[in-house]
Amino acid sequence: MCVVITVLSCDLLFPTAMGIFSVLALPLLLLGISGIIYIYQSVRWLLSKSAVQNKVVVITDAISGLGKECSRVFHAGGARLVLCGRNWEKLEALYDALISVTDPSMTYAPKLILLDITDINCIRDVAKEILNCYGCVDVLINNASMKVKGAVQSISLELDKKIMDANYFGPITLTKAILPNMISRRTGQIVLINSIQGKIGIPFRAAYAASKHAAVGFFDCLRAEMEEFDISVSTVNPTFICSYHRQPAPGNWEASIWKFFFRKVSYGVHPVEVAEEVLATVSRKKQEVLMANPIPRAAVYIRTFFPELFFAIVASGIREKLKTEEEN
CATH class of the missing domain: 3.40.50.720 (NAD(P)-binding Rossmann-like Domain)
Structure with missing residues (x-):
């Protein structure tokens, strides 16, 4: 009977230890x-x-x-x-x-x-x-x-x-x-x-x-x-x-x-x-x-490999800017 109690106690403690480890894992990873x-x-x-x-x-x-x-x-x-x-x-x-x-x-x-x-x-x-x-x-x-x-x-x-x-x-x-x-x-x-x-x-x-x-x-x-x-x-x-x-x-x-x-x-x-x-x-x-950063870096590659797409995006941005200025 004593042996059984000991085993049950370990089983009860083990999830607690795992929970603590899970909580500390992210901070430890960030610290590392x-x-x-x-x-x-x-x-x-x-x-x-x-x-x-x-x-x-x-x-x-x-x-x-x-x-x-x-x-x-x-x-x-x-x-x-x-x-x-x-x-x-x-x-x-x-x-x-x-x-x-x-x-x-x-x-x-x-x-x-x-x-x-x-x-x-x-x-x-x-x-x-x-x-x-x-x-x-x-x-x-x-x-x-x-x-x-x-x-x-x-x-x-x-x-x-x-x-x-x-x-x-x-x-x-x-x-x-x-x-x-x-x-x-x-x-x-x-x-x-x-x-x-x-x-x-x-x-x-x-x-x-x-x-x-x-x-x-x-x-x-x-x-x-x-x-x-x-x-x-x-x-x-x-x-x-x-x-x-x-x-x-x-x-x-x-x-x-x-x-x-x-x-x-x-x-x-x-x-x-x-x-x-x-x-x-x-x-x-x-x-x-x-x-x-990713957005301007992506713009450089889009300009190189997809120039028409790049020009369309830039032109659209200008039209939107002018439209906003007119509305204001």
Whole structure:
């Protein structure tokens, strides 16, 4: 009789244990996934930092939101930065911000260069200043850009040209000026921070999309031509850059989890994300990166393989927008 009671007691306890395990299974699984993500990102970050240590890295429009984040991650990685921008006071403010949060024994004080990427005639002279800083350039990050929004008929030809200067002629002029130094050393990397609009055209952004398409075409050709000189050419194409409503402190596990899940429902990307991707692109010498969520990423493929469907969807969206405006 005692034996029977013992067996029954175990049978009664077993479902309870299974129930507890079932309740804890999902949290444990999520905790395990978060741990793996954190470890992966930490290892990737350390490898990326070591890859740019002591490298001469030039960043154009370093005073923009994305430029500041790129400056921060490359400075923390021990790169010898040459920061370019069109406003000297903002460059000095960025300089102060960078050196105030890093160990001077582990980093280099950035060099500052005034550069207006739309002033094509002055770019070659500025390129000489850049090369004089350290005698060479290991990584050139073309970050400067200008946006405009409006119907084709409402944008003047002068503004079209200005957009093309900022987004196409400026970057390629600076690249051509720096390129001979890289070719002579048979090493270097050129990075173009472009846009998904270099892949697909979006209504009311004709000038911007045209300049981004032109830049992609140029750097795609350049990539093939520079292969024999061991010079890498990379393009990073994010969707529009936005800000999260909630931004955890960088470097902790919560930030990793937040970005992993929040990216799934957000169409834009934060400058921190793009900067970290640029660092990873440089360290791993990626050729092309598309930073997009499922919907805009799908649009790129639909445009490629089903163009008629893509054009119909875009045209329908415009008609609906105009109809809504008329109703309002």
